[in-house]
Amino acid sequence: MPSSPTLIFMGIFFLESFTAMLQNVFMVAVLGRKWVRCHTLPAGDMIVACLASSRFCLHGMALLNNLLVSINFSSIVYYFNIPWEFINILTYWLTAWLAVFYCVKISSFSHAVFFWLKWRISRSVPRLLRGSLIISGVTVIPVATGNLIMQMIASQSSHGNCTLADRTQTFYRYFLLPNVVLVWLIPFLLFLVSTLLLMFSLHRHLRRMRDHRPGPCDPSTRAHTVALKSLAAFFVFYTSYFLSLIIAVNKIATLQDQWHWAWEVVTYAGICLHSSILVLSSPKLRKALKMMVWKAPEKRLFISSCQNQ
Template identity: 65%
Template sequence: MPSSSMLTFMVVFFLESLAAMLQNGFMAAVLGLEWLRCRTLPTADLIIACLAVSRFCLHGMAILNDLLAFFDSKMNYFNVPWDFINTLTFWLTAWLAIFYCVKISSFSHPIFFWLKWRISRSVPRLLLGSLMVSSLTISNSAIGNRNLASLMASHGDHGNTTLADRIWTFHLCFFLPSFMLLTSIPFSLFLVSILLLIFSLHRHLGQMKSHGSCQRDPSTQAHIAVLKSLSFFLIFHTSYFLSLIVVTTGITTFQNPWHWAWEVVTYAGLFLHSGTLVLSTPKLRKALKTRPWKALLRG
């Protein structure tokens, strides 16, 4: 019988995930209808739409996977697609940050001029590339989950601790490093993009001050607007990344209250950032004001 603290964390996790699915479903529906109406979307909105779809699937599979694993820890049917969607989400997040960095930063280096000219036309290919790279996690995840299933079976098979130790060592030495590598690369790109935006804003404000200008020009306002959104996401995304390390190392089990506490922390960042995207994207903010689900999304 679950303890009261475990039940509390479980309820918070499921409500949080359902609310996040509602948010991302709203984002995908609004931008999808806009694409059907105009047959095109601005580049940033295209990335946001793909990100919303991937997060909707991520939250849905997290609910199913955690619920099934709670009742039967040997059932890992959704671990493989969860790893695939999770990696895809990391890459889409990185492309969104890179797109804003390239478009808004005021660097005069020729590479940035070339990127500004090419980035919008390259986004569809980058999204397709993210899909292909994320597909690499399928075989890796299948191997890792098969080893974990063997590990749990060996524990229940007359206490075969030697085999269990070998499988767990393989899990720690192969599966986890490869999984963290596939997620740390897009996370690093995301982090570098934010740092470049901060440096660009600092340099731009210094130039404005040296010219005796005290008013904010459009470039400064664009820097600040994007950094507000990305700075929130830096906190949320970092907490999500660090929480994944704890969850994937298997430190806690589904029957442990701390596992569900970590699940709440892990998905809280995605939920909160989806809310900031809704409020910072003009099309979504306009749709939010004219739709009856306004109170639900903000709640």
């Protein structure tokens, strides 16, 4: 029987995952309906829709993996780790392209490269999305191969062969771990550079606006302040998710087995909160959410009146 803290963290994790999945389903439904109706979608919304789809699958795979671990089906978790790795890498690339898109569209740099990117980025988004799928599929192959080799070596070393156990550790340390970190690091660095550039550009623009038109009630100043705060939260949450995964694969947390569920809560809290930020920062999604909230009481009143009749 799990201890009380474990049950509490399990409940928090499941509530967090279901909340994130509902948020991502909402984003996919709203943007996907518009995509089907208009046969087109703005480039930024296209990235957000694909990102929401991948995050829905990511949370679903995390739920499935943790359920298998909790019911002692750890032997088959390795096979479910392969699609989790693919979805995780895809999520990294989509998040990186979203940061690049915001950086190019919103930043006020006057360099010729930024002007060229502003002109090209919207038309390049479909190719970037297809490229992300291809890159994720290619880069997950060595990771999946390494996981399967480790499983085979570990199954044989469980019979008491210390040499195979040492080989497993050596293989993990010098082949699998650097490969996993490198696969995650490339899109994360792209995200990091784009986000820092955009934060610097917005901060400089905000300071320039305050110098020319000081006043706390200026609507443009308030809009840029909200954008800067959202971007800072975006940066913190995504960086915490990256660092959590790096710590997990390096097995730095000595109490990882005892505090597995607490670690899962910390790992997925960032992307769950960032999904909330995406919903609240998009005018389309905010409007759809308000309409859904307003229509829900009216629908309940209509159903109750029909039942009374």
